[in-house]
Amino acid sequence: MLPARIIALARAVLSDQSATYRWPTADLVDYLNEGVAELWSRRPETRCLADGSVADRELVAYDAGTEAYSGLAAVDDEWGGALVDFVVYRALDADGVDEMNARAAADHLAAFERRVGP
DSSP, X not given: OOHHHHXXXXXXXXXXXXXXXXXXXXXXXXXXXXXXXXXXXXXGGGGBOTTSOBOOSOOEEEETTTTEEEEOOOOOHHHHHHHHHHXXXXXXXXXXXXXXXXXXXXXXXXXXXHHHOO
């Protein structure tokens, strides 16, 4: 799953698909990188890339001027789904607007943890 797809799926869950986004793409990419770091800490084998190299840094960068992503080419769909949950969790957690968002954030964090493990 490509980083752009992870962000798009997170936006769909967040109902944030109109051109004037509630959550800036740069923020969602930051949350994605936090999720990648958390995934790597829990599942070190996910640091191995398709070319056989081992990733040792944040993998996703976003250029707002060109709206282009760089870095990570793709992650396995299993981990991509977990990263969607993490991005949604962080967006709702950072939003802090109401109790419903807090509960939804907790649900998405729990979904990430179920997929990734302890």
